[in-house]
Amino acid sequence: MKQVPNAMVEQRTTVGFKGVDSLCPYCGVGCxxxxxxxxxxxxxxxxxxxxxxxxAGRLCVKGRYxxxxxxxxxxxxxxxxxxxxxxxxxxxxxDVKGNGGGPRKPGGIVDYxxxxxxxxxxxxxxxxxxxxxxxxxxxxxxxxxxxAGFGSAKGSNEExxxxxKLVRAAFRTNNVDHCTRLCHASxxxxxxxxxxxxxxxNVVRDIENADTAMLAxxxxxxxxxxxxxxxxDAAVNGTKLVVVNTRRPRIADHAExxxxxxxxxxxxxxxxxxxxxxxENLIDREFIDTRxxxxxxxxxxxxxxxxxxTAALCGVxxxxxxRAARLLGGGRRAMIFWGMGxxxxxxxxxxxxxxxxxxxxxxNVGKPGTGLHPLRGQNxxxxxxxxxxxxxxxxxxxxxxxxxxxxxxxxYWGTSLSPKPGLTVTEIMGAALEGQVRGMYVQxxxxxxxxxxxxxxxxxxxxxxxxxxQDLFLTETAExxxxxxxxxxxxxxxxxxxxxxxxxxxxxxxxxxxxxxRQDWEIICEIGTRMGYxxxxxxxxxxxxxxxxxxxxxxxxxxxxxxxxxxxxxxxxPATSDGEPIVFGDTFPRGKALLVPAxxxxxEEHVDSDYPLILNTGRVLEHWHTGSMTRRSxxxxxxSPDAFVEINPEDAARLHVVDxxxxxxxxxxxxxxxxxxxxxxxxxxxxxxxxxxxxACANVLTSPALDPQGKIPTFKYCxxxxxxxxxxxxxxxxxxx
Amino acid sequence: MSKDMVKLSIDGRDIEVPEGTTIWDxxxxxxxxxxxxxxxxxxxxxxxxxxxxxDVGARxxxxxxxxxxxxxxxxxxxxxxxERHRRMLLEMLLSxxxxxxxxxxxxxxxxxxxxxxxxxxxxxxxxxGAADRPRGVDLSSPVIAVDHQACILCDRCVRGCDELQHxxxxxxxxxxxxxxxxxxxxxxxxxxxxxxxxxxxxxCPTGALTNQALGxxxxxxxxxx
Numbered sequence: 001m002k003q004v005p006n007a008m009v010e011q012r013t014t015v016g017f018k019g020v021d022s023l024c025p026y027c028g029v030g031c032x033x034x035x036x037x038x039x040x041x042x043x044x045x046x047x048x049x050x051x052x053x054x055x056a057g058r059l060c061v062k063g064r065y066x067x068x069x070x071x072x073x074x075x076x077x078x079x080x081x082x083x084x085x086x087x088x089x090x091x092x093x094x095d096v097k098g099n100g101g102g103p104r105k106p107g108g109i110v111d112y113x114x115x116x117x118x119x120x121x122x123x124x125x126x127x128x129x130x131x132x133x134x135x136x137x138x139x140x141x142x143x144x145x146x147x148a149g150f151g152s153a154k155g156s157n158e159e160x161x162x163x164x165k166l167v168r169a170a171f172r173t174n175n176v177d178h179c180t181r182l183c184h185a186s187x188x189x190x191x192x193x194x195x196x197x198x199x200x201x202n203v204v205r206d207i208e209n210a211d212t213a214m215l216a217x218x219x220x221x222x223x224x225x226x227x228x229x230x231x232x233d234a235a236v237n238g239t240k241l242v243v244v245n246t247r248r249p250r251i252a253d254h255a256e257x258x259x260x261x262x263x264x265x266x267x268x269x270x271x272x273x274x275x276x277x278x279x280e281n282l283i284d285r286e287f288i289d290t291r292x293x294x295x296x297x298x299x300x301x302x303x304x305x306x307x308x309x310t311a312a313l314c315g316v317x318x319x320x321x322x323r324a325a326r327l328l329g330g331g332r333r334a335m336i337f338w339g340m341g342x343x344x345x346x347x348x349x350x351x352x353x354x355x356x357x358x359x360x361x362x363x364n365v366g367k368p369g370t371g372l373h374p375l376r377g378q379n380x381x382x383x384x385x386x387x388x389x390x391x392x393x394x395x396x397x398x399x400x401x402x403x404x405x406x407x408x409x410x411x412y413w414g415t416s417l418s419p420k421p422g423l424t425v426t427e428i429m430g431a432a433l434e435g436q437v438r439g440m441y442v443q444x445x446x447x448x449x450x451x452x453x454x455x456x457x458x459x460x461x462x463x464x465x466x467x468x469x470q471d472l473f474l475t476e477t478a479e480x481x482x483x484x485x486x487x488x489x490x491x492x493x494x495x496x497x498x499x500x501x502x503x504x505x506x507x508x509x510x511x512x513x514x515x516x517x518r519q520d521w522e523i524i525c526e527i528g529t530r531m532g533y534x535x536x537x538x539x540x541x542x543x544x545x546x547x548x549x550x551x552x553x554x555x556x557x558x559x560x561x562x563x564x565x566x567x568x569x570x571x572x573x574p575a576t577s578d579g580e581p582i583v584f585g586d587t588f589p590r591g592k593a594l595l596v597p598a599x600x601x602x603x604e605e606h607v608d609s610d611y612p613l614i615l616n617t618g619r620v621l622e623h624w625h626t627g628s629m630t631r632r633s634x635x636x637x638x639x640s641p642d643a644f645v646e647i648n649p650e651d652a653a654r655l656h657v658v659d660x661x662x663x664x665x666x667x668x669x670x671x672x673x674x675x676x677x678x679x680x681x682x683x684x685x686x687x688x689x690x691x692x693x694x695x696a697c698a699n700v701l702t703s704p705a706l707d708p709q710g711k712i713p714t715f716k717y718c719x720x721x722x723x724x725x726x727x728x729x730x731x732x733x734x735x736x737x
Numbered sequence: 738m739s740k741d742m743v744k745l746s747i748d749g750r751d752i753e754v755p756e757g758t759t760i761w762d763x764x765x766x767x768x769x770x771x772x773x774x775x776x777x778x779x780x781x782x783x784x785x786x787x788x789x790x791x792d793v794g795a796r797x798x799x800x801x802x803x804x805x806x807x808x809x810x811x812x813x814x815x816x817x818x819x820e821r822h823r824r825m826l827l828e829m830l831l832s833x834x835x836x837x838x839x840x841x842x843x844x845x846x847x848x849x850x851x852x853x854x855x856x857x858x859x860x861x862x863x864x865x866g867a868a869d870r871p872r873g874v875d876l877s878s879p880v881i882a883v884d885h886q887a888c889i890l891c892d893r894c895v896r897g898c899d900e901l902q903h904x905x906x907x908x909x910x911x912x913x914x915x916x917x918x919x920x921x922x923x924x925x926x927x928x929x930x931x932x933x934x935x936x937x938x939x940x941c942p943t944g945a946l947t948n949q950a951l952g953x954x955x956x957x958x959x960x961x962x
Contacts (some may be wrong), residue, residue: 002861004853006833012842016959046844046948046956050941057779057939058901064935065880065950119749225934232903254903623934635950638879639933 020510021564023052023497024063025154025472025490026624028376029204029227030499031055032565033349035491043071044510052565053503053578054204060225060623062636067491068168069632070511074112076472076486077515079127080119089462092118094481095694096448098458098670108695109631113643115474119484124516128523131441131483132530134466135171138439139531144172144418148428151178151389152444153378155520156495156507156538157554160380160387161395161547162524163443168392169415170533174400174422175437178389179445180381181425183340186348186710187374188385193349195372196590198397199382199553202335203501203568203581209369211332213322214242216259216355217266217341217716219249222621224339224375224500231337233405242324244269245341246716247616247646247688248681257324260683262315263614263717267347268600270354273325274302274312278360281340282329284363291588292360294595301597313600315683329362333369340377340618344715348707350598355597365593366585376500379490383498386554387547390596391422396551412550415533420531424711425451426704430589432460439466441527443520444487448711449694450624452702452713455670470523473628476694486517494517494540496562498569503579504557505566532596603717604705607685611668611719615652616687618716627692643674643693647722651685652678655722662725665689670700673725687722709721745810760801760812761789771814772823772852774830774942775891776802781900786891788823788852792816824856831858833867835886838944843951848942849889866914877927880935880949885917887944894918894937894946902936936956 017036024031032052036045043319044067049057057479082089091097093114093701122130138146149171151163160178180188188198195201204227207213213234220228232254235241240256243249244266252258261269277283307325313316328334336359342351356372364370376382388395398405400421410417423431429451431437451457461467461480469481478484491511498504511520521540528535536542541559548554553569561567561574566581585599607614622640623630630636645665647657657663659678664671665687674689674696689698703718740755747764749783754763759782764771775786784803791801801814813819830849841847872885890909895918898907907930910919920929938946 002832002863002865004850004859004861006836012953014955014957017956018959036956045954046951059935059939061880061935064939065933221932225932229902236900236903282945336925635880635933 018506021050022491022510023379023507024059025379026062026066027224028381028500029054030225030379030497030501030503030505031059031226032505033059033063036667037068037510039511041510043070044541053699054499054501055226058226060231061639062624062630063226065635066630066633068634069490069629070472070491072473072632074109074632075514075517076471076473076484077517078121078486079124079516080484081122081127081130082482083118083120086118089480091458091462096458096476096479098455107268110474110476112474115479121427124518127483127485128526128530132184132527134482135439135441135527136531136657138466139172142438145175145420146169146436146438147173147440148175148423149441150425150443151176151384151446152380152386153179154282154444154490155384156380156493156497157387157504157547158495158543159381159521159524160384160389162290162535162543164388164395165413166528166535167638168417168523169413170416170528170531174391174418174420175428176389176422177391177425177428178384178426179378179450180385180390181712182344182372182450182715183377183381184343185424185712186343186707187338187352189709190352190356190596191372191374192397193594194353194596195584195588195593197588198385199502200371200373200500201582201584202364202373204373205230206368206581207231207239207335208237210234210239210335212240212242212327212334213367214328214334214336215251216244216245216336216338216340217351218337218339218375219245219251219618220337220375221250223377223619225621228377229498240327241326246683246686256318256327256607259314259316259320259324263616263686264345264347264473264603265314265600266342266345266351267354267598268305268310269314269316269321270319270351271302271305271600272307272314274298274329274354274361275305275310275359277329278302280326282326283361284331287363288361292593292595295361298361299594300547301599323381328358328364333360333367334359334364335369335373336364337373337375339375341716343374343710344518344551344712345717346604346705346707346714347598347601348712349600349709353596353598356593357597358592360595366582368582371582373500379499380497382500382502383496383504386498386551391424394550395547396553401632409550421518426706426711426713429457429460432464435463436655438464440464441468441470442477443470443524446475446477446626446628448480449697449699450691452699452715453669453704454697454700456704471628473632475626475628485523486515487520487523488513494560496544501568501581503566503568504554506559506562604714605703605717605719607719611721613720613722615665615667615701615718615720616682616686616688616716617691617702618688619692620690623690623692625692627694628696630692643690643696644677645674645722646677646679646682646688647688648682648684649678649680651722652676655724657724663722664725665701665720665722667701667703667720669703672696672698672700687720739827743806743808745806745808745812747812748814754806756805757926758806759793760799760804760806763806764801764814769814771801772855773802774848774852774889775893777893777940779901779940780893780896782789783892783896786826786889788826790819790822792819795860798822814958819857824858827852827856827858828863830889832861833865833886835944837885838887839882839884839947840941840944844956847944854911870914872917875926876949877925878933878949879927880903880933881926881938882947882949882952883926884945888918889945890918891942891945892917893940893942897940899934902934904930904932906931931955
């Protein structure tokens, strides 16, 4: 008789574990999870989904398998100081030097052997004193505006708050920004102008109450995968999806209507839809009269966009445009989601203005199944913005050039502050190039890979007199550093994070810090204190309390009442309430919503016979931004190891490009070499390159042209050409990794 | 209250629940633990494993995870008849179960083996159907190990993939004893359209879908967790 196995397998090592309830470190969905970690606190064993408000136990590939970057052997363990012999500063690795520079070893992650010899290990005291002395020296000689700081949307609210406080109070400048500038800055500009608040009105999962959801310029199955599962749930249960995207996203498989518009024609499409809604009287007159202003101007502008002309301009079927409009109006409950395809344009603010107007004229705000939801990218880009990691505003979007606000914060922080709005990410790079910004503190960002026009960024970083980089790894940006400080990963820190739904949740430390690495919040405080501005806190929760104390939205919250599952802000009574999943039912922060009409503008950059294709950039499911985390995750790297360019079969045939072959993609600013993926999901005349791969860095190609209000670069539109590379017609050869 | 309420008794205890509530859910409210393998609170019940059967006085035993409560119903969840039925089902499932359940060996939470212990089943009287026709393993995914031999066709992974994550990758293929789960049109998992979200692995109750990263460790809770 067969014995029932009792499953004790001798070959296995028994490992004791404890479960730590925390969050996913990746995207803005903010999935709750449990890390199972060994007794030493040095090894995460696995990840389990937890029943959080945003994920109901679900996870995606990054959350479930992408945790091992924190345990990577390349983690920085000691402070590093650049050796005397490595001045004047130059980029150090072949990949960062750019075309033709150095012994090229393309692919994969940074080769430490190439970089580390240029730095020596130092004690924390030596490194911190050097940082504080050099930054204070520049400040005292050239004024506060000669300094700038890039904080991080991957850090906690507490870190973001401390970082902007350091820059404002100790550096004495408002030159502080973070990757929101590359992300939703234009959406936030339009929302602040239109309704007076940059946060979402309705949470993602409210889609279950919607008759229609429009998904514009977003690719949730890749970029917000767990949110996408709830969007797909809704579609199964009858919510009609209207998907607008130049590159067919997988969510389009679940859509009622998919509109593959020509790049850059978003404003025309939305105006065309509003034209139909007004013409067919599918608008909400009462809502327009009582809750909005500016309708007559809007009406005048959208009148110019009749569906036939507009559809031709956008490259879609006029019937689809009309059907899509009808699905949004006529009293149907409609929700609007949008992503970087809307925001990352020189007309990003205009795009968002149109979406806001679409929601307003159909009365689709302030009740279940409606609302405006710009899908936040980073796990804490909402919170970092709320905490004031933005050059024009203090925490809670209080303007730095408002004398009353300035006086309040001078009192709150006990120092004098600059009334001058600071420079944004892209402007800071320009100012560095011109010698106006001389010293920088970059914490947890990697502008060399993430900012547009890499060749310009390289020159800007080289021009800096002093750069301190605080990160987990030797990033491409760190090659330009004078001092490199080893910081803490998500899995090692305590802090709060605000997700795309405005839900504030606590991330808890699962692991111990490697080597001499320190908590990011402590490093920030050390620098401030050593620069002569005392920053001392008893605990992370004390930092939270100080932050919450100068805001409206967070003032009722504390680490204690956030508990295991967090709360949505606003939350009037945390003892009894989970917070507000839907806001603005009666009024908007600015009173009535302002409808701001927009007309289609020509793109800054033109396609011509030299550069005939339009480049779109973005992410893939398995990777995160500049790849510094996900390319150090064994599973994610194995699933998605290589850079690629997606090209339409028609264009590929014309250019003699074969699937899997190496090609060169060139713009007016630079060129990269990578593998071609011939796929119909990109439209003819367009190509797509993901942003994660340093060896084929998409931002070598992109243009630094900015949206005038949001100051966001146009990552979704630049002119390129593609040519096959001779002798590399089989993709397997070069560019491994 | 929009729904009518129904009154019933479970193991002699009275309870009132909204119409449409399943017996399994009602029993949970009374802290009565009815064993089940195919059902999970995160999923639509399908009633395929039949371990949750209960006696409602009908002609045959009823799967409590799908059977709605009825007014006046008297439910018995652990009569000798019910328990005998469950033991037989467990023995059948265990008859071709692999020697080494990758779930039990790594995370120690194989639900089938846990039920075998609960029902005191130490040996199986049935022949091992896999003796001359093993169902095979699939290690093509970088993250998930598939052991078809440990699959009990409970459908949790299918629902996890189709109904929770809506990736529509996992299905069933084959007939009779050769029935097994498949990816796309029976591609190896690593070559299918699987996006490696891991939902199937998370919901699988047996050693069929497990975490490759835990291939050589046995996890044991510290401090009695």
